[in-house]
Amino acid sequence: MNQFVKFISQFISLSNEDTIALENVLSNKSYKAGDKIVQQGNICNSILFTVSGKARSYFVNHEGQEFTWNFHFNDADSKFENYFLVDYHSFLRQTPSHLTIEALEDIEAITLSYTNIQKIVSKSINLEKVASIMSATAYQNVHKRAFTLLTSNAKERYLQLLKDEPYLLNKFQHYLIASYLGVAPQSLSRLRKEISKP
Amino acid sequence: MNQFVKFISQFISLSNEDTIALENVLSNKSYKAGDKIVQQGNICNSILFTVSGKARSYFVNHEGQEFTWNFHFNDADSKFENYFLVDYHSFLRQTPSHLTIEALEDIEAITLSYTNIQKIVSKSINLEKVASIMSATAYQNVHKRAFTLLTSNAKERYLQLLKDEPYLLNKFQHYLIASYLGVAPQSLSRLRKEISKP
DNA sequence: CACTTTCATTCACATTTGTGAAGAAATGAA
DNA sequence: TTCATTTCTTCACAAATGTGAATGAAAGTG
Numbered sequence: 001m002n003q004f005v006k007f008i009s010q011f012i013s014l015s016n017e018d019t020i021a022l023e024n025v026l027s028n029k030s031y032k033a034g035d036k037i038v039q040q041g042n043i044c045n046s047i048l049f050t051v052s053g054k055a056r057s058y059f060v061n062h063e064g065q066e067f068t069w070n071f072h073f074n075d076a077d078s079k080f081e082n083y084f085l086v087d088y089h090s091f092l093r094q095t096p097s098h099l100t101i102e103a104l105e106d107i108e109a110i111t112l113s114y115t116n117i118q119k120i121v122s123k124s125i126n127l128e129k130v131a132s133i134m135s136a137t138a139y140q141n142v143h144k145r146a147f148t149l150l151t152s153n154a155k156e157r158y159l160q161l162l163k164d165e166p167y168l169l170n171k172f173q174h175y176l177i178a179s180y181l182g183v184a185p186q187s188l189s190r191l192r193k194e195i196s197k198p
Numbered sequence: 199m200n201q202f203v204k205f206i207s208q209f210i211s212l213s214n215e216d217t218i219a220l221e222n223v224l225s226n227k228s229y230k231a232g233d234k235i236v237q238q239g240n241i242c243n244s245i246l247f248t249v250s251g252k253a254r255s256y257f258v259n260h261e262g263q264e265f266t267w268n269f270h271f272n273d274a275d276s277k278f279e280n281y282f283l284v285d286y287h288s289f290l291r292q293t294p295s296h297l298t299i300e301a302l303e304d305i306e307a308i309t310l311s312y313t314n315i316q317k318i319v320s321k322s323i324n325l326e327k328v329a330s331i332m333s334a335t336a337y338q339n340v341h342k343r344a345f346t347l348l349t350s351n352a353k354e355r356y357l358q359l360l361k362d363e364p365y366l367l368n369k370f371q372h373y374l375i376a377s378y379l380g381v382a383p384q385s386l387s388r389l390r391k392e393i394s395k396p
Numbered sequence: 397c398a399c400t401t402t403c404a405t406t407c408a409c410a411t412t413t414g415t416g417a418a419g420a421a422a423t424g425a426a
Numbered sequence: 427t428t429c430a431t432t433t434c435t436t437c438a439c440a441a442a443t444g445t446g447a448a449t450g451a452a453a454g455t456g
Contacts, residue, residue, distance in 0.1 A: 088337070092334065136290065139333065139336065139340065142344050146340050146344035150265050151265050153412070153413090154413070155412090175433070184413070184415075186414075186434090186437095190413085372404065382445075383404075383405090388405090391405080
């Protein structure tokens with residue numbers, strides 16, 4: 001069974017017709033390490049479900065600095081949002097993306113385009129829940145992110161990462177983690193030292 | 199005409215039936231300055247549209263510190279989100295609120311309950327757009343908030359506020375603005391001094 | 397009006413975080 | 427393996443931000 005369909009069926013019950021309708025609009029896509037899967041400024045017109053490989057999403061400010069928004073991969077540790085290669089904001093509103101998503105390794109993915117999701121949503125009421133779950137999740141995550149950034153300092157943010165998603169430290173380079181936390185790599189290093197031996 | 203209906207009809211075209219259906223489920227509610235309109239930990243079960251008065255939403259961390267999430271008021275300067283007294287996250291998912299919303303002045307508001315919105319949404323497809331616009335807007339705002347906090351320092355955040363919503367400085371006390379920006383009141387004061395005479 | 401309370405500002409100093417440079421460690425390529 | 431490249435850590439110092447106390451301005455109250 002298609003991995004994406006399997007994933008979705010954890011959250012909503014799909015009839016046979018739904019499953020078939022869904023599978024019919026899905027296709028496979030692969031990217032090479034270094035490829036830009038989504039480009040800042042372009043409209044993100046499909047949702048990609050990661051099957052294998054790692055990616056990261058980030059934005060670049062006017063000075064050219066990169067800020068990691070999230071990490072993308074598919075394994076036992078993955079959270080909902082980690083599976084998807086998409087700028088929700090851009091996808092849902094069909095506006096230019098703020099994010100760039102870059103393959104850190106070769107990527108295998110399953111793709112569902114904006115036009116295709118429209119088709120199946122209009123046919124099958126059940127599938128509306130997919131979009132609803134995804135946007136609710138996206139909202140929840142971004143809310144938590146804003147909350148954390150507003151209320152916590154660098155050390156607290158790192159401790160929260162250690163608690164909530166410690167596996168990221170093994171999967172991704174520390175300078176990417178640092179930019180995810182909103183600190184300089186050297187500062188992250190200092191925090192790690194400080195915390196390891198109190 | 200009901201102010202809330204008027205507001206909504208800027209965004210979606212309401213048939214006469216829709217308008218009547220909507221007006222039937224709306225009611226007026228007032229609060230005294232200091233009242234808690236939404237309480238952190240409680241489920242937020244209605245959307246309130248501000249007619250007059252000012253409020254702010256904030257969360258309190260484990261140490262009792264307050265962080266201002268947003269400001270709420272209705273006048274020429276108001277942005278979409280400023281009109282509404284609601285924790286979207288709590289409202290949409292019917293989960294405990296992260297926010298407390300407190301009346302800073304006496305408040306007149308129009309209320310639309312969760313159960314009532316369900317009723318009219320099922321009757322009138324058109325009104326589905328209300329929820330969709332509101333949640334998309336909420337998402338957009340929280341996204342921008344997270345983005346700004348991740349990528350900008352205190353000075354840049356203050357300059358952005360000066361650019362995007364300078365009227366807040368006249369409407370709300372500076373220590374509240376400071377907590378909205380995520381800085382100490384003294385630091386905001388220092389930034390203001392620094393920026394006023396370069 | 398005088399009195400009290402709240403808020404904004406300022407200052408000195410502490411703490412946190414950033415920065416550039418250097419070297420150590422890890423990784424990848426031949 | 428060896429060599430080159432990348433990443434991580436460490437350090438010294440700089441810049442940004444927090445903190446507590448003091449002051450004065452503004453607003454509210456009688």
